[in-house]
Amino acid sequence: MRAAATIREQWEADGFVLMPRLFDAARTRELRAVCDDVLAAWLKESSVTFDAANSTNMAFLTEPRYFNERPAALRVLLDAITNEKILDALADILGGEPLFHNTQYFFNPATETRAGDWHRDQQFEAPDEETERARMHSCVGVHVHIALAPDDNLEVVPGTHRRWDTPEERRIRKGLDGRAKNSDAMPGARRLALAAGDAAVFSAWGIHRGRYDAPTTRRTFDIVYGDQPCAWNTPPPTCFLQPGLPDQLDERPRRFFRSFVEAYRDRWARGEGVSW
Numbered sequence: 001m002r003a004a005a006t007i008r009e010q011w012e013a014d015g016f017v018l019m020p021r022l023f024d025a026a027r028t029r030e031l032r033a034v035c036d037d038v039l040a041a042w043l044k045e046s047s048v049t050f051d052a053a054n055s056t057n058m059a060f061l062t063e064p065r066y067f068n069e070r071p072a073a074l075r076v077l078l079d080a081i082t083n084e085k086i087l088d089a090l091a092d093i094l095g096g097e098p099l100f101h102n103t104q105y106f107f108n109p110a111t112e113t114r115a116g117d118w119h120r121d122q123q124f125e126a127p128d129e130e131t132e133r134a135r136m137h138s139c140v141g142v143h144v145h146i147a148l149a150p151d152d153n154l155e156v157v158p159g160t161h162r163r164w165d166t167p168e169e170r171r172i173r174k175g176l177d178g179r180a181k182n183s184d185a186m187p188g189a190r191r192l193a194l195a196a197g198d199a200a201v202f203s204a205w206g207i208h209r210g211r212y213d214a215p216t217t218r219r220t221f222d223i224v225y226g227d228q229p230c231a232w233n234t235p236p237p238t239c240f241l242q243p244g245l246p247d248q249l250d251e252r253p254r255r256f257f258r259s260f261v262e263a264y265r266d267r268w269a270r271g272e273g274v275s276w
């Protein structure tokens, strides 16, 4: 009988790894309550001209304004971001301790059901395809989706984290020759099904997309990590410049968030790193 593939082997082959039952029911409920409160606050503050409720996600849940007088709620998020099983899996994949990048919360749109566009994250704001390709090899970007309600909306094309597009993948991803960028005919696409409490670790550089089904509740907390500071995108500091915050954490989380601050401190001082 063949031994089960290690996390590293699964990652190298497919660019994604499933972590079933990462969180038990109580921790899943607790994390969802915190994320839902942040989502409600974000929806409330969103301008009337921007239909936030029909978006598919919001970012930067660790912004301090969501946690005024609620340090315990922020701690729930920080504990999830520094969950030992996640950090160990990422250390295995990346060959060293991961670096924090940011967080997102995916939710079902209020009324507008749609399929998302196929993409590689490194394509955003890249001036040309050569830059997209170069970015892919300059560092590693990893998403960790933690489902807080059942979620089968993420689709990935296994193996595309370690190679460039085939001609047909490129036609779809770029919307060329009559292909739709959100075509259902992406060759080799695999839809990942998560129960509440399950996680999916997947490459930000591989081809992937989401589906957004208005009537079906979706609540998925997404944490983005990397192996080194991202050269073309500076995440905002959110809560991590608050004096004293790291001192309240255990050693590994403290080191983890300190590395984040050290990685981006100079850029923040120069005014880089947007915050909304």
Ligand SMILES: O=C(O)CCC(=O)C(=O)O
Binding pocket: 056, 106, 116, 121, 143, 153, 154, 208, 209, 210, 211, 222
């Ligand atoms: O899960 C999703 O809806 C898609 C995630 C995604 O495309 C991303 O975070 O880059």
